[in-house]
Amino acid sequence: MSAADFAAAQWTRATGAGVDPHEYRRVTDGLASVAGWGPSLVRTGRGHLRRAQDAASPRSAGEHLLTAARWFHLATLAPYAEAHHAAAEADRALGRALTLLEPDARRVSGEGFDGWLRGPRDAPGTVVVVPGLDSAKAEFLDLVSALLARGLAVFAMDGPGQGALAATSALVPDYERVVGRVVDALDVPRIGLVGLSLGGYFAARAAALEPRVAAVATVSGPFRLDWEELPTPVRDIMARRTGGADAARAFAHHVDLAALAPRIAAPLLVVDGGRDVIPGVTNGEPLARLAPHGTYLSVPHGDHLLGNARPDWLPRLGDHLTHTLTGAPA
Structure with missing residues (x-):
C-alpha cells in the first residue's frame, strides 16, 4: 500500500x-x-x-x-x-x-488494565470505554468528552495488549475478567460499557458474563471473525498483539458471540457503518438480534468506527447509556 x-x-x-x-x-x-x-x-x-x-x-x-x-x-x-x-x-x-x-482525574491501574477515571465523584453512572485491536485510551478522547458532558463518570482504559500495555502483554479473549477487576477497582456497583472495533466484542462478552454491567454499546464491533478470510494487514496486527500467528489464529477463533449474545441481560445498542465491510468480519446485526434487549443502528454512509458519521450515532449512544444508567432523560 x-x-x-x-x-x-x-x-x-x-x-x-x-x-x-x-x-x-x-x-x-x-x-x-x-x-x-x-x-x-x-x-x-x-x-x-x-x-x-x-x-x-x-x-x-x-x-x-x-x-x-x-x-x-x-x-x-x-x-x-x-x-x-x-x-x-x-x-x-x-x-x-x-x-x-x-x-480531580484519577489514574486507576490493576492486573491487566490501566486508565483514567474522569468526571464527578458523585456521578449518577460510570461508563468504561474499551478499545480494540490497535486502539487505546488516547484515541477516544472526544467520545469520553461527550459522555462527561452528560454528567457521567468515564473510565477510559487500556487492557492486555492495548495502548500502554501492548509492549508488556498480549490480547486476551476472556476480557470479562479484566472488566470484573476494573469494576472492583472503581468501587461502583454497576457500570456501562462502550466497546469500539474489537472492543465491541470485549464489551459484549463482558456484558454476557459480568452481572455488574448494566448498559452496553458497541461501535463497529465484530460478531464473529473468520481467520482464513481476514485481510493480511489485520492478521499481521493481531499476530503482533497476541504473540504470533498461531496465537492470533486461536484468538480469532474465540471471537464468536453466537452463544453469548442471548445471555446479555443489559440494554444493548449496536452501532455499525454500512460502508464497514472487512472480509472475515461478521458485523453486529446478529448480536443486536440475538440479545434480549438489543437495538441495532446502522448508518449507511458510516465507515469503520464511523469517524465520518459522528452526528448520526454519538448522541444516540450517549442517550442510551445515560438513560439506562441513571433513568433520567439524556
Missing part, C-alpha cells in the same frame, strides 16, 4: 479521534512511504509537546498535550519499530494533560 493510500484509509479514524484535518493533511501529504508514518507522526506529537512547554496558560498547555497524545497514538497504527515508545509517549502526554486540565 502506498503512503497516500494508507493516509486516506486512516483519514476518518484520525479526524474522528480529534486530530485537526488540515494538520493531518500537512503531515501525511509529504510521506514517501508507509515506513515514514510512525516517525513523522511522532515528530508532530513532539512539536505539540514543545508548544505545551511554551504555552502561556495551563489550559493551552493541556490542550497541546492532548493533541500530542492523539498524534503519538496514531503513530502506532502502521508497522513501526519504535511503536512501543510512541505508545508510552501517548500515555505520558495524556497523563500530563489531565493533571493540568482536570486535577
Whole structure:
C-alpha cells in the first residue's frame, strides 16, 4: 500500500479521534512511504509537546498535550519499530494533560488494565470505554468528552495488549475478567460499557458474563471473525498483539458471540457503518438480534468506527447509556 493510500484509509479514524484535518493533511501529504508514518507522526506529537512547554496558560498547555497524545497514538497504527515508545509517549502526554486540565482525574491501574477515571465523584453512572485491536485510551478522547458532558463518570482504559500495555502483554479473549477487576477497582456497583472495533466484542462478552454491567454499546464491533478470510494487514496486527500467528489464529477463533449474545441481560445498542465491510468480519446485526434487549443502528454512509458519521450515532449512544444508567432523560 502506498503512503497516500494508507493516509486516506486512516483519514476518518484520525479526524474522528480529534486530530485537526488540515494538520493531518500537512503531515501525511509529504510521506514517501508507509515506513515514514510512525516517525513523522511522532515528530508532530513532539512539536505539540514543545508548544505545551511554551504555552502561556495551563489550559493551552493541556490542550497541546492532548493533541500530542492523539498524534503519538496514531503513530502506532502502521508497522513501526519504535511503536512501543510512541505508545508510552501517548500515555505520558495524556497523563500530563489531565493533571493540568482536570486535577480531580484519577489514574486507576490493576492486573491487566490501566486508565483514567474522569468526571464527578458523585456521578449518577460510570461508563468504561474499551478499545480494540490497535486502539487505546488516547484515541477516544472526544467520545469520553461527550459522555462527561452528560454528567457521567468515564473510565477510559487500556487492557492486555492495548495502548500502554501492548509492549508488556498480549490480547486476551476472556476480557470479562479484566472488566470484573476494573469494576472492583472503581468501587461502583454497576457500570456501562462502550466497546469500539474489537472492543465491541470485549464489551459484549463482558456484558454476557459480568452481572455488574448494566448498559452496553458497541461501535463497529465484530460478531464473529473468520481467520482464513481476514485481510493480511489485520492478521499481521493481531499476530503482533497476541504473540504470533498461531496465537492470533486461536484468538480469532474465540471471537464468536453466537452463544453469548442471548445471555446479555443489559440494554444493548449496536452501532455499525454500512460502508464497514472487512472480509472475515461478521458485523453486529446478529448480536443486536440475538440479545434480549438489543437495538441495532446502522448508518449507511458510516465507515469503520464511523469517524465520518459522528452526528448520526454519538448522541444516540450517549442517550442510551445515560438513560439506562441513571433513568433520567439524556
